[in-house]
Amino acid sequence: MGKFSEREVLIWLNTIYVNNSSILKLLDYFPDIREILEVDSKLLFKLPGIKREYIEKIINNRKPYSIEKIFERLGEWKISTITCLDEEYPDSLKYIYDRPAVLYYRGEFLEEDVLSIAIVGARKSTAYGKWVCEKFAKELVNLGVTIVSGLALGIDAIAHRTALENGGRTIAVLGNGLDVRYPRRNLGLYDDIVKQGVVLTEFPLGSQPLSYNFPQRNRIISGLSQAVIVIEAKEKSGSLITAHHAVEQGKDVFAVPGNINSIYSSGTNKLIKDGAFPLLEIDDLLDEVVTLKDRLLKIKRDKIDYSELSETEKKIVDTLKDGPVHSDLIAHRTGLDIATVHSVLTILELKGIIKELTGRTYSIS
Amino acid sequence: MYSKLNTCVLQGLKGNIVEVETDLARGMPVFNIVGLADTAIKESKERVRAAIKNSGYDFPLSRITINLAPANLRKEGSQMDLAIAMGILISNGVVDYNTSQDTVFLGELSLDGKVNSIDGALPMIISLRELNISKCIIPYDNREECGVITDIEIIPVKSLKEVVDYLNKDLIINPFTRVENPSQKENYYDIDFSDIKGQEGLKRALEVAAAGGHNLLITGPPGSGKTMAVRRLPTILPNLTLEESIEVTKIYSVAGLLKKKELIKERPFRAPHHTSSSISLIGGGRIPRPGEVSLAHNGVLFLDELPEFKKTTLEVLRQPMEDGEVNISRINASLSYPSEFMLVASMNPCPCGYLGDPLHECKCSQRDIQRYLGKISHPLLDRIDIHLEVQPVKYDDLKTEINGESSSQIRDRVKRAREIQLDRFRRDKIYTNAQMSNKLIKKYCNLSPSSEKIMAQGFKKYKFSARTYNKILRVSRTIADLAGERDITDSHVLEALRYRSLNINQWG
Numbered sequence: 002m003g004k005f006s007e008r009e010v011l012i013w014l015n016t017i018y019v020n021n022s023s024i025l026k027l028l029d030y031f032p033d034i035r036e037i038l039e040v041d042s043k044l045l046f047k048l049p050g051i052k053r054e055y056i057e058k059i060i061n062n063r064k065p066y067s068i069e070k071i072f073e074r075l076g077e078w079k080i081s082t083i084t085c086l087d088e089e090y091p092d093s094l095k096y097i098y099d100r101p102a103v104l105y106y107r108g109e110f111l112e113e114d115v116l117s118i119a120i121v122g123a124r125k126s127t128a129y130g131k132w133v134c135e136k137f138a139k140e141l142v143n144l145g146v147t148i149v150s151g152l153a154l155g156i157d158a159i160a161h162r163t164a165l166e167n168g169g170r171t172i173a174v175l176g177n178g179l180d181v182r183y184p185r186r187n188l189g190l191y192d193d194i195v196k197q198g199v200v201l202t203e204f205p206l207g208s209q210p211l212s213y214n215f216p217q218r219n220r221i222i223s224g225l226s227q228a229v230i231v232i233e234a235k236e237k238s239g240s241l242i243t244a245h246h247a248v249e250q251g252k253d254v255f256a257v258p259g260n261i262n263s264i265y266s267s268g269t270n271k272l273i274k275d276g277a278f279p280l281l282e283i284d285d286l287l288d289e290v291v292t293l294k295d296r297l298l299k300i301k302r303d304k305i306d307y308s309e310l311s312e313t314e315k316k317i318v319d320t321l322k323d324g325p326v327h328s329d330l331i332a333h334r335t336g337l338d339i340a341t342v343h344s345v346l347t348i349l350e351l352k353g354i355i356k357e358l359t360g361r362t363y364s365i366s
Numbered sequence: 367m368y369s370k371l372n373t374c375v376l377q378g379l380k381g382n383i384v385e386v387e388t389d390l391a392r393g394m395p396v397f398n399i400v401g402l403a404d405t406a407i408k409e410s411k412e413r414v415r416a417a418i419k420n421s422g423y424d425f426p427l428s429r430i431t432i433n434l435a436p437a438n439l440r441k442e443g444s445q446m447d448l449a450i451a452m453g454i455l456i457s458n459g460v461v462d463y464n465t466s467q468d469t470v471f472l473g474e475l476s477l478d479g480k481v482n483s484i485d486g487a488l489p490m491i492i493s494l495r496e497l498n499i500s501k502c503i504i505p506y507d508n509r510e511e512c513g514v515i516t517d518i519e520i521i522p523v524k525s526l527k528e529v530v531d532y533l534n535k536d537l538i539i540n541p542f543t544r545v546e547n548p549s550q551k552e553n554y555y556d557i558d559f560s561d562i563k564g565q566e567g568l569k570r571a572l573e574v575a576a577a578g579g580h581n582l583l584i585t586g587p588p589g590s591g592k593t594m595a596v597r598r599l600p601t602i603l604p605n606l607t608l609e610e611s612i613e614v615t616k617i618y619s620v621a622g623l624l625k626k627k628e629l630i631k632e633r634p635f636r637a638p639h640h641t642s643s644s645i646s647l648i649g650g651g652r653i654p655r656p657g658e659v660s661l662a663h664n665g666v667l668f669l670d671e672l673p674e675f676k677k678t679t680l681e682v683l684r685q686p687m688e689d690g691e692v693n694i695s696r697i698n699a700s701l702s703y704p705s706e707f708m709l710v711a712s713m714n715p716c717p718c719g720y721l722g723d724p725l726h727e728c729k730c731s732q733r734d735i736q737r738y739l740g741k742i743s744h745p746l747l748d749r750i751d752i753h754l755e756v757q758p759v760k761y762d763d764l765k766t767e768i769n770g771e772s773s774s775q776i777r778d779r780v781k782r783a784r785e786i787q788l789d790r791f792r793r794d795k796i797y798t799n800a801q802m803s804n805k806l807i808k809k810y811c812n813l814s815p816s817s818e819k820i821m822a823q824g825f826k827k828y829k830f831s832a833r834t835y836n837k838i839l840r841v842s843r844t845i846a847d848l849a850g851e852r853d854i855t856d857s858h859v860l861e862a863l864r865y866r867s868l869n870i871n872q873w874g
Binding site for chain 1: 858860
């Protein structure tokens, strides 16, 4: 049985419905997970913390053709996989509690997806929720942020749709297998996301949208994102679970305040009461989420069109790359005289490349 | 038994001839002074009596009447002592003197017969020269101050006895003339621009402000070196010309602030404390005396901690800044003093001072900040061409920064820029770019099409007012002058845009 790789074994374990936490434990027990295919059954049963039913599943399915069949099917559906043993495994998921051992996805991950924000909300939404969701999703997409959501009806769908319509990136995290098209109404959206983003799940092919899958997948939604925005949520809602995961993972939670009479806003209002940031405008978020701000700055910096700048302008922009600098220090570092620095700073400001902060400090805008 | 002598009283900076008539008559020995004299003059009776006696002359035992003419002019000051004493001595026959209309006696007497120095000697001499007086007898200690006026004979005297001997031709006193020209000697300062570490932006702004005479506002947290830098501003200002020097000395002489009793050569630097009243700033009193704005004439008025000044105090500055002179009216006199000064103000960005400081936390509420900044009105801000924000210098900069330029290097550039301006404004009756009116701005600040475009862009980006537009043009002109260029170029405009005054509402 030595012809399979470690990652293939992981996928096999996942496909035979060994639950995620058990897979992670097995990874701890076996330095090389492939041993599991040959190890003595008695020893497996002795492993602590793993339910008997999973061990039985492993023993019953230790046949080479069962593993081969899995990859045949994945190939049919053009589904890519990524496991926690792979180098491409997203950094953002590496350190979360109960990290998914295996992910199945369709579409393509891009480097810019590192910069992502989750937008979640109720399945049933009001006109207000729709408006807010469209507004923020659009603003985030314009900033180059990838929108992460759960492909559910309501707010989730609006967030995905808005991202796509504005030419942005979006990631949908499902609570079922990629071959199970659920919810039916979002079929078109599913296909569109595959073209312009990623549809992702930790559940193997054929998994049904069981109610307990969804809270579980919510940790991936918050894990992939720098922050979570809850647009509208009732008092007991999956969105609040996502918010809960986000807090556990050390991410900021933003909630859109709503009318106190509205049951659709009772969850978000309660979140605010419990300490979530009220999201009134997108700047609230940019101010709080430092990584996002820095990344945006860096992306902008890298995007500056150097070909249109003169030599001195380039010099000055270079000094600002690592953050805001006072004009005296710019002069000191570039060796230019202060009069020149002042006039070049004005040109750059007029061109919209840099901006002045308080006290003659300048940064890339 | 009658004599008539001339002396002088001041009204503001203008001197008026006063005739001292003395009559000795038979009768009960009394000593009366008539002719609207103030207390200092009434008291001169006692000084004159003692001085005459202690100089070894007899005080006449007769009815002495002194009349100060014209009788309707209010007289003040102690400079009439000498004329009164001499009047008595001439009438008494001690002095054989043919009273001459073109000689003026100035000096205060002490009881032992010494002639003490007086306030306002220089403005008196200048006015007397215009009134065709050819000879002045003045206290010895005032000679340096008065020596700059060359076409009037100045006889410095030390005592009453010397005057008597001089008039009796027993003693020859040579008219005093000074040899050196004050503006040729470089002033010496024990502070220098090279003391300022880092702060290139601030130094440059001070240079531009000095070159064009622009008003300047510096904002920054405590310890950012605002005050230190501004105190060095006089060291880069060009020396006073002789005319300016005389104007300044006149004012200081009237105010009684001429310590060394000689011509002032350094540009005045006045830094009134923020508890100063509007009167002390503008000038005033029963007979108005010059205030800080006039004492800063041809120099710098530095208001440290600008928002700490009372709002009303700041508002009175507007008129003198606009007109270059200040008119003060009181019951007894209505006077005007010149006040062409360069305003330099410094302030913290908020009451605690640390707003925007990278190292300290600001503890002020938004309301505190608004109230603090609100003390500075827009009309006042409108009169400030250059606005600069500074940050404290970091320790590393203090250590590593090589020494900057010295004051004399900067002063040379400033001087050249000022010369260009003087040449340009020959016919316009102004001296600096900061004084340009809108009409003159149109005349002298032509922009090339590309600079126009920059201004238009800036106008859109920074949303400044038409007044700010003119300020930027003025500053651009100065920057061009500093560079020695005839036309304003793009880079001059761009630099000037950096120094534009910020809208106060945008702070904080």
